[in-house]
């Protein structure tokens with residue numbers, strides 16, 4: 671009898687493991703890894719802070735894009751947008767109350783002075799994407815460019 675129970679226990683473990691090896695589950699429902707990017711700064715410097723992002727495939731990220739500068743800026747990367755699954759872009763009031771969630775393919779986000787947007791995504795594809803830029807005329811030339819690497 672003891673042997674049968676032991677055997678059943680081993681089989682249960684085996685089939686549980688087998689099931690787990692087929693799928694990682696819903697990757698958009700993880701606790702997000704928070705990362706911050708500032709668009710420009712108070713001094714009026716036209717740059718991304720930081721201008722290099724290192725991400726991993728399969729993790730849910732909450733990219734908090736903040737504009738502390740006196741002018742509007744864009745966070746734009748064609749190549750990066752094609753390497754991630756976007757769960758949502760969330761817009762909130764300054765006190766943190768959600769206003770809107772935007773779903774679907776996102777290529778570019780414009781953030782107004784003093785405002786913040788959150789981009790929730792899961793990287794799917796590895797690569798080094800060097801086309802991050804602010805698309806406002808003159809800003810990329812002034813140094814508002816960056817690199818996003820996914821490992």
Ligand SMILES: [Cu+2]
Nearest residue numbers: 743744804809
């Ligand atoms: Cu800009």
